[in-house]
Amino acid sequence: MRIMINNIEHLVDNSELVEIIKQYGAKAPFAVAINGEFVAKSNYATTQVQPDDLVDIVSPIFGG
């Protein structure tokens, strides 16, 4: 299925969020939002991504 990850189109064959994060190669620490809403880390394992979802993998920023 087709989804967007950080505004770039990706074709994925697995709908599990943890698999998508792994395939994308995201390096910790990061937070994940689906369609503009952050997903709690405790829900990663049970979250399924739907076709055309907008997935954002966000790195932390602390600088001032």
Place this chain on the structure above:
Amino acid sequence: MPYLLNSPFKKASLNIMKELSNSQLMRYSRHIMLKDMDIDGQEKLWNSKVLIIGLGGLGCAVAQYLTASGIGELTLVDDDTVDITNLQRQVLHHEASIGLSKCLSAKASLRAINSEIRLNTIEQRLAGKHLADVITKHDIVIDCSDNLITRNELNLQCYQLKKTLVSGAAIRMEGQVSVYDMQATTPCYQCLSQHFGEQILTCVEAGVLSPVVGIVGNMQACEAIKVLAGIGQPLIGKLMLLDASDMSINTFSILKSPQCSVCGEIPFISE
């Protein structure tokens, strides 16, 4: 005694708000012309006390615009001194300020912008009860710090004291802004920062593009003014992310986390 309600004396004793003078009505006229702001909103700013933690790139931008905007009282907190590497982005500090306290350097620049507002400085790194005592005396806290430990502590104290926290951060060509009003139904900074674990990079290690701290700091100033004057819709429970490389802005919802160690169902208990 209905006549007393109309007497200036009674009015003054009922209403402790400081009113704007005629020259201030002129000075802030471009604010007052804004329909939502009006005289009432500007008087709220004039009666507000704002705490700014950190006088680096973000803090300089925040303080500069809040000073010009006519906030009644600003308290600047930073224990650092001005270094030559700061001048690229920390616009209140000048070449002649190198070696001076950032608080005093910023205060001198702010004083030149607006001589009417009250400017306090605290040249220390605040923590614990001392930090709580300082926060209590202010209406709103603006986080312009550069590290996760300070950010988490400010969040905890603001949550416990129910003070609105305006958070901003920047690195490389990226920035983020959010507002936490610390109410029962809205998230706190920890609901977001718990995703990230320990601190990774600082501006010292990763670099930061000068105007990015200005953009983010001015967004923080804008959000603070909105909260204080009661206008617009502040970024409460939302995280705005700026990527200056393509000048894109994305805004995300932060959900209140039931497992949050600060505002969750099993709240943090301080010693």
